[in-house]
Amino acid sequence: MRAVIPYKKQNAKSRLSPALTLEEREYFVELMLRDVVESLQAAGVNKIDVLTTPQNGVPDDLDVDIIFSEHDLNKAINGYLETVDEPVLVIMADLPLVTPQHIRNITDIEDDLVIVPGKGGGTNVLFIKNPDSFYVRYYDSSYINHCRIAQEMQQSVHVFDSFLLSTDIDEPQDLVEIMLHGHGLSKSYIDSKFGMEDNGRARVRVSLCQ
Ligand SMILES: Nc1nc2c(ncn2[C@@H]2O[C@H](COP(=O)(O)OP(=O)(O)OP(=O)(O)O)[C@@H](O)[C@H]2O)c(=O)[nH]1
Numbered sequence: 001m002r003a004v005i006p007y008k009k010q011n012a013k014s015r016l017s018p019a020l021t022l023e024e025r026e027y028f029v030e031l032m033l034r035d036v037v038e039s040l041q042a043a044g045v046n047k048i049d050v051l052t053t054p055q056n057g058v059p060d061d062l063d064v065d066i067i068f069s070e071h072d073l074n075k076a077i078n079g080y081l082e083t084v085d086e087p088v089l090v091i092m093a094d095l096p097l098v099t100p101q102h103i104r105n106i107t108d109i110e111d112d113l114v115i116v117p118g119k120g121g122g123t124n125v126l127f128i129k130n131p132d133s134f135y136v137r138y139y140d141s142s143y144i145n146h147c148r149i150a151q152e153m154q155q156s157v158h159v160f161d162s163f164l165l166s167t168d169i170d171e172p173q174d175l176v177e178i179m180l181h182g183h184g185l186s187k188s189y190i191d192s193k194f195g196m197e198d199n200g201r202a203r204v205r206v207s208l209c210q
């Protein structure tokens with residue numbers, strides 16, 4: 001098996017702009033990428049591709065293969081799937097709460113397709129056993145799209161139910177989850193930028209920059 005991480009650094013995570021400046025977002029997305037790569041490697045995944053834009057932005061010191069595509073997310077991933085002939089784990093770069101145990105649990109599942117839903121209808125991870133019998137359609141409730149595509153392509157599906165893996169970091173309030181449950185570089189960075197109070201129930205204070 002191999003893993004692919006779609007990654008766009010330029011103006012990354014625009015929905016976080018109420019909390020982080022452009023420079024901070026472009027730095028933070030790199031830390032999240034590093035945390036995802038670290039968890040994959042710790043789980044024993046040694047073939048990791050980062051599928052990125054022609055402008056690149058993938059740090060040189062990461063032990064990954066870099067693949068460029070000028071296409072949008074869906075076209076880039078579907079083009080990539082046409083080039084592989086082994087099971088592929090498609091994992092987004094904005095999942096710093098992922099652990100090596102999540103990866104091991106997902107890759108142990110025997111169904112043709114494992115879907116990890118993202119909050120609000122997205123898709124955070126897909127483990128595609130038969131890349132020639134599946135295609136992706138991200139955005140617009142992609143979780144529903146991917147369940148439908150699996151049915152159309154007669155692929156058996158396992159929906160992986162996980163709070164931490166359903167938490168992709170899209171909006172300022174998601175940063176709270178990194179403070180509470182994170183580890184690694186993303187947590188250190190977010191802890192250093194935003195304060196956390198504990199008065200009875202854990203409370204996180206995010207001071208918005210706008
Ligand atoms: N290769 C590639 N990856 C992309 C592209 N757009 C998004 N991604 C990656 O796909 C994953 C999910 O994307 P989003 O959650 O929409 O991230 P984003 O586009 O940085 O965030 P927003 O600007 O807030 O929508 C992340 O890992 C992104 O880095 C793209 O055009 N090409």
Ligand SMILES: C[C@H](OP(=O)(O)O)C(=O)O
Nearest residue numbers: 118122123138139142170
């Ligand atoms: C890529 C997209 O991410 P979201 O906009 O849901 O974070 C999706 O999961 O379909």
